Amino acid sequence: MNKIILFNPLSAVAKHRIPNSLMNIAASVEGKYDWVIVDGNCETDPLQKIQSYLYTGEYKYIGVTVMPGPQLKQATPVCKAIKAKNPQVKVIWGGYFPSTQPDTVLCSGYVDFIINGPGDHAFPLLIDALENGTPYEFIKNIIYKTDTGIVKNGKEDLIDQETLPPLPYDKLDTMYPIKKYLGRTYLGEKTLAYHSSIGCPFTCSFCAVVPIYEARWKAKSAQTVYKDIKYIKDKWGADAIEFHDNNFFVSEKRAVEFARLIAPEKMSWWGMARIDTMDKFSDASLQAIRDGGCKIIFFGAESGNNDILEQLDKGGTQTGDQIIRFAERLKKFDIIPEYSFVLGTPAPTPEKVQAQIDFEIEFIKKVKAVNPNTEIVIYTYSPVPTEGSELFKQVLDAGFKFPQTLEDWVSPAWENFDMRKNPLTPWLTPEMINKIRNFETVLNGVYPTVTDIKLNDLKRRSIRFVSAIRYKASLYKYPYEIKLLQRFWKYRQPEIQGF
Numbered sequence: 001m002n003k004i005i006l007f008n009p010l011s012a013v014a015k016h017r018i019p020n021s022l023m024n025i026a027a028s029v030e031g032k033y034d035w036v037i038v039d040g041n042c043e044t045d046p047l048q049k050i051q052s053y054l055y056t057g058e059y060k061y062i063g064v065t066v067m068p069g070p071q072l073k074q075a076t077p078v079c080k081a082i083k084a085k086n087p088q089v090k091v092i093w094g095g096y097f098p099s100t101q102p103d104t105v106l107c108s109g110y111v112d113f114i115i116n117g118p119g120d121h122a123f124p125l126l127i128d129a130l131e132n133g134t135p136y137e138f139i140k141n142i143i144y145k146t147d148t149g150i151v152k153n154g155k156e157d158l159i160d161q162e163t164l165p166p167l168p169y170d171k172l173d174t175m176y177p178i179k180k181y182l183g184r185t186y187l188g189e190k191t192l193a194y195h196s197s198i199g200c201p202f203t204c205s206f207c208a209v210v211p212i213y214e215a216r217w218k219a220k221s222a223q224t225v226y227k228d229i230k231y232i233k234d235k236w237g238a239d240a241i242e243f244h245d246n247n248f249f250v251s252e253k254r255a256v257e258f259a260r261l262i263a264p265e266k267m268s269w270w271g272m273a274r275i276d277t278m279d280k281f282s283d284a285s286l287q288a289i290r291d292g293g294c295k296i297i298f299f300g301a302e303s304g305n306n307d308i309l310e311q312l313d314k315g316g317t318q319t320g321d322q323i324i325r326f327a328e329r330l331k332k333f334d335i336i337p338e339y340s341f342v343l344g345t346p347a348p349t350p351e352k353v354q355a356q357i358d359f360e361i362e363f364i365k366k367v368k369a370v371n372p373n374t375e376i377v378i379y380t381y382s383p384v385p386t387e388g389s390e391l392f393k394q395v396l397d398a399g400f401k402f403p404q405t406l407e408d409w410v411s412p413a414w415e416n417f418d419m420r421k422n423p424l425t426p427w428l429t430p431e432m433i434n435k436i437r438n439f440e441t442v443l444n445g446v447y448p449t450v451t452d453i454k455l456n457d458l459k460r461r462s463i464r465f466v467s468a469i470r471y472k473a474s475l476y477k478y479p480y481e482i483k484l485l486q487r488f489w490k491y492r493q494p495e496i497q498g499f
Helices: 020-029 046-054 070-085 096-100 102-106 122-132 169-175 209-213 222-236 252-265 283-291 306-311 320-333 350-370 390-397 412-418 430-446 457-473 480-488
Strands: 003-008 035-039 059-065 090-094 113-115 142-146 149-152 191-194 197-199 217-219 240-243 268-273 294-302 336-343 375-380
Touching: 003 020, 003 046, 020 035, 020 059, 020 122, 020 169, 035 046, 035 169, 046 059, 046 070, 059 070, 059 122, 070 090, 090 096, 090 122, 096 102, 096 113, 096 209, 102 113, 102 142, 102 149, 113 122, 169 222, 191 222, 197 209, 222 252, 252 283, 283 320, 294 320, 306 390, 320 336, 320 350, 336 350, 350 375, 350 430, 375 430, 430 457, 430 480, 457 480
Parallel strands: 003 035, 003 059, 059 090, 090 113, 191 240, 240 268, 268 294, 294 336, 336 375
Antiparallel strands: 113 142, 142 149, 197 217
């Protein structure tokens, strides 16, 4: 009775991707403990599936990966029900949410341990300790509750990714066919999700990655990444790649080497980067990356205001001028820059908050003027508990508080917070939020995202025609006609739906 269930809660309505984080955990215990994966994206009733395994009496541990938003919404009631019926089962959560909200998670009564960051070593060591009745107080990267309070063990150095075992794709295929995870996207007909690195070497105070990885980054070699992807391409027909790294392009040398290796495979791909990092890449490197199949790159532009970039602790050398210049530079390489902006950061007065929002709206229009193909993703600032950051101190001083229970976290209002649509922050008025959302509606009407593969040319021309006058005249209020078309056509929102 020491088998392990690895549960991947529902993350999207119609987007199924290989559960890479759980696959890493599965690889870490492969050959030592039997395991199964239950994927909430593929099960109509994941609780029933989990209970069917528990009824055998052979499963003692449940590992759950939990991101804020939809995953948390499913993980919370499922784990609560499991613990109520099976109190002897140990429930272990990992992922961004429990790592940043450990007190709330462990005080729920139905989560026993948290893996705080990578679990490749921590998870199997914890299972060993629980199986053998030995202490786990010195296992790094775990958080747990005792009679005296919450205990957070020390952090482990990031693991050399080349030393990790290969992911058990073939075993997953016996539970859920890999082909079902290869979805049709803007990039290709069978798009593969892949992690080639962990962490990020920057300390942006609005980013949930920072408290977990603490400005550290480790990557697989270009050769290893190529070998893994080629295997999936040859065996299951993958023709495109989404790199879910927090920062794929940290190393120019590695990015170019991978691009040259993958080029003969004729695969399209996407990844995340920083503008100030890639602006240092040579023209030859950018061309090699494009020739290797890279079609679109996500960049955290965040703000065109240098003071806001400093407030966000963006770090590096990024400036508003550079954001515009780099968008224009990428035109000659036919790489689409996907820029995200964060609107609604705290300020001393409502007037200053409104002025910041108005500035960003005009700045976004300047970016579009120099490179109309730039994809724009707009988020409303939602606080992240980055301890010690000046921005988080400003957030607390303004009166913002996180929920204290998991049940509150999964309420509709906080689910919208997790999706960065309704921030529930005291310095933003409903009028400010409406202006952000209305501008977003008009912007997406004039420039429909290229990633919406269901939107044909006729629909694109129609929605542009309806939206153009509003955009030119800066008339953003009450864009009901645009919203109606977007709703009728089920317009895809990249900021919450990906490709």
